[in-house]
Amino acid sequence: MSSELAPAGVDRRTFVKTLSAAGVGLALSGAPTAFAEAIAPRRRFAIVGVGSRHRMYQMAIEKDYVAHAMLVGLCDSNPGRLEVAQRLSAKNGAPVPPVYGPADFERMIKETKPDFVIVTTMDSTHDDYIVRGMEAGCDVITEKPLTNTAEKCQRILEASRRTGRHLRVTFNYRYSPPRTQVKDILMSGEIGDVLSTDFHWMLNTAHGADYFRRWHSHKKFSQGLMLHKASHHFDLVNWWLGAMPETVWAVGKKEFYTPAMAKRFGLKSHHERCHTCPEKGECGFFMDLAASPDLKELYLDQEHYDGYFRDQCVFRPEIDIEDTMNVMVRYDNGSTLSYSLNAFNAWEGYTIAFNGTKGRLEHTIVESTYVNGTDTVQGGIAENGVTTRLIPLRGAPRKIEPWTGVGGHGGGDKVMLDEIFLPDAPADKYLRASSVHAGAASILIGVAANKCFETGQPVKIADLVPGLGKPTYAPMPSRTGPLPMPEANARRV
Ligand SMILES: NC(=O)c1ccc[n+]([C@@H]2O[C@H](COP(=O)([O-])OP(=O)(O)OC[C@H]3O[C@@H](n4cnc5c(N)ncnc54)[C@H](O)[C@@H]3O)[C@@H](O)[C@H]2O)c1
Numbered sequence: 001m002s003s004e005l006a007p008a009g010v011d012r013r014t015f016v017k018t019l020s021a022a023g024v025g026l027a028l029s030g031a032p033t034a035f036a037e038a039i040a041p042r043r044r045f046a047i048v049g050v051g052s053r054h055r056m057y058q059m060a061i062e063k064d065y066v067a068h069a070m071l072v073g074l075c076d077s078n079p080g081r082l083e084v085a086q087r088l089s090a091k092n093g094a095p096v097p098p099v100y101g102p103a104d105f106e107r108m109i110k111e112t113k114p115d116f117v118i119v120t121t122m123d124s125t126h127d128d129y130i131v132r133g134m135e136a137g138c139d140v141i142t143e144k145p146l147t148n149t150a151e152k153c154q155r156i157l158e159a160s161r162r163t164g165r166h167l168r169v170t171f172n173y174r175y176s177p178p179r180t181q182v183k184d185i186l187m188s189g190e191i192g193d194v195l196s197t198d199f200h201w202m203l204n205t206a207h208g209a210d211y212f213r214r215w216h217s218h219k220k221f222s223q224g225l226m227l228h229k230a231s232h233h234f235d236l237v238n239w240w241l242g243a244m245p246e247t248v249w250a251v252g253k254k255e256f257y258t259p260a261m262a263k264r265f266g267l268k269s270h271h272e273r274c275h276t277c278p279e280k281g282e283c284g285f286f287m288d289l290a291a292s293p294d295l296k297e298l299y300l301d302q303e304h305y306d307g308y309f310r311d312q313c314v315f316r317p318e319i320d321i322e323d324t325m326n327v328m329v330r331y332d333n334g335s336t337l338s339y340s341l342n343a344f345n346a347w348e349g350y351t352i353a354f355n356g357t358k359g360r361l362e363h364t365i366v367e368s369t370y371v372n373g374t375d376t377v378q379g380g381i382a383e384n385g386v387t388t389r390l391i392p393l394r395g396a397p398r399k400i401e402p403w404t405g406v407g408g409h410g411g412g413d414k415v416m417l418d419e420i421f422l423p424d425a426p427a428d429k430y431l432r433a434s435s436v437h438a439g440a441a442s443i444l445i446g447v448a449a450n451k452c453f454e455t456g457q458p459v460k461i462a463d464l465v466p467g468l469g470k471p472t473y474a475p476m477p478s479r480t481g482p483l484p485m486p487e488a489n490a491r492r493v
Pocket residue numbers: 005007008009048049050051052053054075076077078081102119120121122123125143144145170172228372378409
């Protein structure tokens with residue numbers, strides 16, 4: 001059995017057979033009609049991709065926002081995971097939604113009439129469902145990254161123009177209180193206009209290593225961490241600065257998650273996967289899928305449907321994504337960014353410094369340890385993990401008390417879900433709701449970096465997707481207006 005995901009588009013007959021074998025009869029029995037009749041006039045959501053991330057949305061729809069939302073259909077290429085999602089609906093006391101395979105996505109929309117499709121499939125398939133969803137008359141909410149190639153991005157932009165449907169990319173990091181606070185300070189003009197930014201993101205050997213076990217470890221599925229992970233970070237910078245990326249330079253390599261490193265750590269060799277590994281007792285990267293009820297139910301128990309192993313060896317030679325990346329970006333307003341991403345660090349989180357004409361803003365977040373698919377908090381912030389400091393050009397530094405929140409992504413998930421699911425969400429002065437253009441701007445830096453890894457040449461964003469519109473950003477301080485003369489002889493830090 002292949003250790004990779006089965007290709008999209010499992011034919012209906014096979015899918016129906018496997019659903020029946022899995023005891024999932026609802027999709028086949030005319031139940032959608034009865035199901036539709038039972039629906040109150042709440043906004044209707046269908047979810048495509050029922051892996052780990054989709055759970056946040058299913059829980060939100062069926063529990064926290066049940067007065068305003070309803071889950072009407074589920075789609076995935078793995079019948080076993082669909083059944084797990086149906087069981088979750090039953091556990092939530094919600095109507096159990098009908099399930100569909102990839103080939104029946106349009107049928108799902110026809111039968112269940114969702115207002116919105118939420119896309120939480122693997123990255124390489126986002127474009128397919130975004131375009132099909134919009135063409136079938138739905139608005140779309142997609143997980144990041146919007147997509148992962150320039151061609152797919154162009155296709156989405158064209159479909160969005162053609163259909164007039166709305167598309168939102170769920171950039172939850174924008175909503176986490178300490179990161180919103182950074183935006184607030186930048187908007188206030190206290191450090192003037194930002195001429196350059198130094199940004200360094202660290203992934204540790206728990207969460208960071210996990211990208212090398214899963215589908216993310218193959219460019220054909222993820223296009224690497226420049227798209228899968230850094231699109232979050234590039235979006236933050238684009239939004240923080242209120243600017244559009246123009247030109248990108250980058251270098252990237254894989255030097256940690258390699259067969260040679262397995263030997264340097266004292267193993268005899270790399271292996272296929274943890275579950276059957278002959279050296280599991282010796283490997284500090286061993287992941288025990290069978291020991292975690294969540295991981296077992298979601299992945300191990302569903303392997304026989306698609307042959308996908310969630311615990312592939314992090315040292316296997318087939319991995320073709322980078323673990324060490326450095327990127328420089330020039331923005332349309334002249335501002336520059338120096339960014340790095342390393343996936344084998346001692347701690348997880350980031351440091352960022354904005355160098356402004358009136359001062360410097362330094363901001364660090366240490367994240368708590370997280371493993372996807374378990375009950376650890378995604379993007380959670382470690383205790384006392386936020387440090388923000390403002391240093392005027394001349395004068396004493398000021399420590400800033402961080403804004404706080406609770407839950408996934410430093411409290412960002414909750415704020416974002418309120419905006420998505422509550423009717424009449426209040427106006428947002430930070431304009432955090434992300435459009436198709438912001439989604440495109442974030443991924444195109446990653447696409448350009450990947451290209452630069454190969455060619456060594458700078459890449460212009462406009463050469464990847466010509467005529468990309470600028471997202472609407474909140475107003476930022478003037479880059480040409482008068483500035484107060486720094487005080488002579490004032491204390492310097
Ligand atoms: N915003 C965030 O912080 C955040 C966090 C985690 C994941 N994500 C995003 O969520 C998405 C899903 O990630 P995940 O961790 O849940 O992965 P996962 O592997 O747990 O789930 C992916 C699901 O997609 C299904 N799938 C694959 N190909 C398909 C196809 N062609 N048609 C239908 N279904 C298909 C798989 O069977 C699986 O159930 C990714 O795009 C990821 O970038 C975002």
